[in-house]
Amino acid sequence: MPSPILRRALTEPGLRPLPERAARLLEDLDAPPRLAAHLRAVHDVAAELVGWAREHHPGLAVDAEAVLFGAATHDIGKALHPAELSGPGAEHERAGHALLRERGVEERLARFARTHASWDEPGIGIDDLLVSLADAIWKGERLSELEQRLVEVLAAASGRAEWEEFMDLDDACDRIAAGADRRLAFQSAYPVAGGTESTA
Template identity: 40%
Template sequence: MEQQLNTFKSVRDAYRLLQELSAPLHLIQHVKLVGEAAEILILQFQQLDLGFDLDWIRLGVAFHDTGKILHPSELVEKGNRHEAAGETLLLSQDIDPKIARCCRSHGQWQQLECSFEELVVALADNLWKGKRNRELEHRVIGKVAQMLGKDYWDVFGCLEDKFEEIATSGDSRLARSLVLII
């Protein structure tokens, strides 16, 4: 008998599962704020008429830090134990493996062969708080150029500007994140 994967009709369903798994409010707020950055990226990619799986990005963002349920200290301290733990936890809930993999790939994009969608999850997780990562950004720009069949520099300008726009509003999102900690 084939195993039935847990599918989601919306990100709201993903948040509901996180709550069922006892995710702290701070974690749910975090993935919502990363989701804000991801939505700006998604809109930009749609305007470029890029073919991609926006549901994968949205669910990847919603679930990327699930392992912090098991490693709550990593909500406020650096650490990567949550990455493998999150993937394992989601797989135990019959979540699609490509979505569960975002738990690892958002932090290990330099070591793993990542899809465009996984790179966007990692990028949103950097930009949401105002952090720029040039290497990651250049990988995303390169993938977009390849997917569109254009030269890297033909897409650099509009994406670079959008990355800066998202990062510039990072302080506002970060402040909304800290409210739940206090």
């Protein structure tokens, strides 16, 4: 049974709720409340990015379900490596992917647990780039190389000049990053461990 604090992190108003399947996985794992809050923040941004992509690139083949589920579970491996919630580490990436696959999540949805930090590798597509971008700008972080890679993909798909795509994406990122303080406050309101409330 999930802790009451975890349940609150999954249901408190302020950010979009996670996809039901992702929320159930976190409950089954009795995941750290801060992890659930972080996943909601990144998922919320991913939903904004998917909406932006649909509006500005209606012909672009974005798998919205995959992007949203990927954002909602990209760090799920931190339930197994909780030290990586408050410190560096990449063990959660492989562990999260394995965990999702063991629980029957298809590769199309599970892959983001291992690709969200590998956006500069060959074969990374638009869906993976959107999850990686959401994982950066939820806290106001701008990664110029990641954004440039996305610009290149958008320009190739649209036939527009890269500078035009850059201007549109830059505006969207500025707008989304402006909400970083609110999302950071939401995340920090929840403890890393499930037993006590955070005073941060």
